[in-house]
Amino acid sequence: MQEQTHYIGGEHVKGGSGRFADVFNPATGEVQAQLPLASAAEIDRAVEIAQAAQPGWAATNPQRRARVMMEYVRLLNRDMDKLAEALSREHGKTIPDAKGDVQRGLEVVEFCIGAPHLLKGEYTDGAGPGIDMYSMRQPLGVSAGITPFNFPAMIPMWMFAPAIACGNAFILKPSERAPSVPLMLAELMEEAGLPKGILQVVNGDKEAVDAILEHEGIASIGFVGSTPIAQYIYGKGCAHGKRVQCFGGAKNHMIIMPDADMDKAADALVGAGYGAAGERCMAISVAVPVGDETADRLIAALKPRIESLKVGPYTSGDDVDFGPVVTAAAKENILKLVQSGVDAGAELVVDGRDFRLQGYENGFFVGAHLFDRVTPDMEIYRKEIFGPVLSTVRAGSYEEALKLAMDHEMGNGTAIFTRDGDAARDFANRVNVGMVGINVPIPVPLAYHSFGGWKKSAFGDLNQHGTDSFKFYTRTKTVTARWPSGIKDGGEFNFKPMD
Numbered sequence: 001m002q003e004q005t006h007y008i009g010g011e012h013v014k015g016g017s018g019r020f021a022d023v024f025n026p027a028t029g030e031v032q033a034q035l036p037l038a039s040a041a042e043i044d045r046a047v048e049i050a051q052a053a054q055p056g057w058a059a060t061n062p063q064r065r066a067r068v069m070m071e072y073v074r075l076l077n078r079d080m081d082k083l084a085e086a087l088s089r090e091h092g093k094t095i096p097d098a099k100g101d102v103q104r105g106l107e108v109v110e111f112c113i114g115a116p117h118l119l120k121g122e123y124t125d126g127a128g129p130g131i132d133m134y135s136m137r138q139p140l141g142v143s144a145g146i147t148p149f150n151f152p153a154m155i156p157m158w159m160f161a162p163a164i165a166c167g168n169a170f171i172l173k174p175s176e177r178a179p180s181v182p183l184m185l186a187e188l189m190e191e192a193g194l195p196k197g198i199l200q201v202v203n204g205d206k207e208a209v210d211a212i213l214e215h216e217g218i219a220s221i222g223f224v225g226s227t228p229i230a231q232y233i234y235g236k237g238c239a240h241g242k243r244v245q246c247f248g249g250a251k252n253h254m255i256i257m258p259d260a261d262m263d264k265a266a267d268a269l270v271g272a273g274y275g276a277a278g279e280r281c282m283a284i285s286v287a288v289p290v291g292d293e294t295a296d297r298l299i300a301a302l303k304p305r306i307e308s309l310k311v312g313p314y315t316s317g318d319d320v321d322f323g324p325v326v327t328a329a330a331k332e333n334i335l336k337l338v339q340s341g342v343d344a345g346a347e348l349v350v351d352g353r354d355f356r357l358q359g360y361e362n363g364f365f366v367g368a369h370l371f372d373r374v375t376p377d378m379e380i381y382r383k384e385i386f387g388p389v390l391s392t393v394r395a396g397s398y399e400e401a402l403k404l405a406m407d408h409e410m411g412n413g414t415a416i417f418t419r420d421g422d423a424a425r426d427f428a429n430r431v432n433v434g435m436v437g438i439n440v441p442i443p444v445p446l447a448y449h450s451f452g453g454w455k456k457s458a459f460g461d462l463n464q465h466g467t468d469s470f471k472f473y474t475r476t477k478t479v480t481a482r483w484p485s486g487i488k489d490g491g492e493f494n495f496k497p498m499d
């Protein structure tokens with residue numbers, strides 16, 4: 001049995017708390033490693049090291065910091081296969097999907113190569129007589145990130161790449177379910193030239209998270225995970241005076257207008273609903289066809305596609321559309337919610353409850369499910385299922401469909417499929433959701449835009465990656481300067497415009 005480590009001060013360090021968590025291979029159900037769960041003392045140690053290393057890194061000019069990012073991109077590409085395999089083994093997603101996970105993080109590293117440009121401040125020459133005014137963006141010090149299981153490469157990189165490019169030290173507390181790739185990412189950063197102590201990985205659970213939230217030496221916290229924990233971390237982190245951004249769960253609606261290309265809409269829904277076994281915060285989990293005739297055509301197009309989806313382990317290569325879910329508890333929760341949908345009267349058009357995979361009976365596989373005639377009062381509509389389950393809610397009109405997306409408490413992503421530019425434009429303008437797709441089912445913004453939901457899908461004001469991340473990981477200092485003899489005329493006592 002492998003024993004995992006922390007990565008502190010540039011070394012793999014054994015856990016010291018005596019507490020461990022099991023790391024599973026979701027395809028076989030076997031425990032493949034023991035993960036140490038850090039105590040507050042181990043967090044203290046990482047913060048101490050980060051605080052000692054950070055000033056030197058902040059004083060390294062931004063172009064040199066960017067060169068580390070450049071080399072990091074090369075190393076990520078070099079090790080792509082290794083990273084993807086480790087990721088799939090702990091998460092369960094297919095190898096091409098795991099490579100996409102690394103790739104979408106890598107693109108944020110590429111964006112961060114622009115740090116020298118992105119960190120340039122503002123300057124006003126002659127803001128008053130003999131007065132210049134300028135602002136600069138300075139790093140915060142030590143930042144921490146708490147990340148979910150479903151993107152073990154991408155989401156840590158979304159956080160630590162901009163944080164480090166801005167001159168901060170970063171402590172990552174990854175998910176207990178998929179810790180290998182975060183450890184590999186930290187090692188690779190040092191191979192790229194990052195000084196020891198600037199990127200550290202401390203594994204743990206609530207105890208480590210609480211130690212991070214309360215630590216005086218940590219200036220900012222980024223969190224991605226479920227909404228109840230996002231809300232907890234946002235509240236507690238802010239109460240401890242930290243800068244905090246938290247991204248939570250989702251229930252993403254896709255509206256299908258009567259004029260949509262039904263084959264394209266169905267293909268899009270299958271990929272967006274069942275890819276990664278539905279374990280994506282940008283998965284479409286609710287299909288909203290407008291009009292009964294559209295709904296009937298949609299269900300007819302979806303049913304054969306969903307029934308022919310191939311579920312299996314990542315080791316089966318291209319033969320698999322999606323893998324197992326992450327834990328036995330996740331599987332149980334998904335099947336419980338499916339049962340609640342049946343009990344509440346929703347029509348189970350594709351029933352995956354009896355799915356079994358020969359040779360993998362202990363794996364956490366869940367078959368694909370499709371519900372029709374779901375209504376907003378049902379638990380399967382209100383809750384995030386985070387599994388291969390798509391719910392169809394029939395809407396009588398466009399306004400009714402829009403209202404559904406607007407009234408749901410989650411607001412991460414949404415999409416509309418239509419050939420009508422007017423409907424698409426109206427939807428994009430009015431819907432109260434952070435990321436909108438027009439004939440695009442998973443509208444994840446690219447690295448140079450920013451990622452973030454609305455409503456209970458996000459807490460805090462700045463988004464992830466893009467220019468927002470450079471704002472989140474720096475603070476502005478504004479200098480008003482008068483040279484060379486501004487004070488020789490005596491002091492000024494009134495607060496007045498610079499005329």
Ligand code: NAD
Pocket residue numbers: 146147148149150151173174175176204205206209210224225226227229230247248249250280281384386412453457
């Ligand atoms: P999770 O909330 O269970 O865990 C996320 C992190 O929080 C982990 O590092 C975990 O160790 C920690 N944590 C868990 N319970 C805690 C507690 N009681 N106190 C302190 N820390 C705790 O989420 P998950 O199951 O790993 O990930 C799935 C969730 O993440 C889904 O809800 C999904 O929608 C969401 N997600 C959101 C986004 C986004 O950008 N909005 C992206 C990916 C995933």
